[in-house]
Amino acid sequence: MSLAIVHSRAKLGIQAPAVTVEVHLANGMPSLTLVGLPETAVKESKDRVRSALQNANLDFPSLKRITINLAPADLPKEGGRFDLAVALGLLAASGQIPADSLEHCECLGELALSGELRPVQGVLPAALACREQQRTLLLPRANASEAALVRGVHIIAADHLLELCEHLRGERQLQPVPTDSQPQAATGLADLIDVQGQAQAKRALIVAASGNHNLLLFGPPGTGKTLLASRLPSILPPLTEHEALEVAAIQSVCGSEPLQAWPVRPFRSPHHGASAAALVGGGSQPRPGEISQAHQGVLFLDELPEFDRKVLEMLREPMESGVIHIARAREQLSFPARFQLIAAMNPCPCGYQGDASGRCRCSPEQVQRYRSKLSGPLLDRIDLHLAMHNEPFSLAGQTQGDLDSSSAAKQVSQARARQLARQPCLNAHLDLSGLRDHCQLSDADGKWLEQAIERLGLSRRASHKVLKIGRTLADLAGEEAIGRQHLAEALQYRQLDRRLLG
Known part of the structure; x- marks a missing residue:
């Protein structure tokens, strides 16, 4: 009787x-039993492992009664990631490799029938866990570059099962994968200078980037809404190493290429036909949705009213909490979803209400029906609403004085630095106590704001948004106190609130 344990x-x-x-x-009677809530791909691992061991000229203990237990028993197991652990466990139990060589190791990898190691998904979260617990990670060489994004983890990578066996026996040592190098910065981001005119919209974009505020742009087609939104990543500050690893871990789980350029924040732009599971996450085996893949970055929803209303309503909780909770009969999962929402929409069904051409023929009822696709609670959670209009343009390209991404990014970086020096979060994420501490007004300005809020019919949440935007405007101006000019500008960014629709 022998027992081997592999992690x-x-x-x-x-x-x-x-x-x-x-x-x-x-x-006893020769048999092989696999237990521990394995799904089909995991159950089939015993056949892959058997063939891999035999084709690699290793002994498969076929004359024994073999029991393979995947613990904890109540955690569902899926995919081919356990093949390598099962194979090494069989080899250790049968004495073909020393069992103590696996004591401080974690194993991930799928086995080909020839014994070659094939890559699997979700390696980066495993590498992070191994670093925290000071364990060695054994994996396929094809996954090595992804795991190496985690600085300080000990990684042993191989192309074939035999290479790992020789390493564990001490016959031929494999060199650890270096993890000191950092990915190179991405180049070629779209520049804000490509957007001609639209000075007010550019200002709103800088305000949104500075405080991490949500932004809704509405106006006729061709005014530059999508063009402007696509320039937001170029003015946002670079990701920190911790943020970048969070983003890369989500990409790894989703099967995408892990983050290769540290400064790049995610920019997700799902089609308006996206389902609820695609946008917020879910499915029979829950996976992160677009809002989680936009974590620490931007979620751009173009043609906002064309999204299914029930789908949009699911954004309300994660927009406030930064987390999405997925509940299923067998399990409950939480995915990070701290995204910045940028949305764009037309002002009416035909798109040309308010356009100087006068081509709009939509009735007030049609306009109201179109805009009512967006609920009041959802609009309340969007900090800035800004109307865009067609402006004269020149085919000659940029004009003198146009703002470029480099200049805008400098303003954003300075404003964020002021916020983080004063408080532990950006202005958009201030709670009620943070509002009381950092958004204080003079008595005269406070009374003026109360009257404006009552006249415009703003909700309590919308009034808090006004205070947060005012705080960001003061930070952009380098001022300690929020002045009336900041509050007045902040109120101008609430153009879609209920009493302003008429």
């Missing part, structure tokens, strides 16, 4: 919970 990691959300692979060999 692996299960892919569950963006976490990598530890899984212990226990291999027990005993005398």
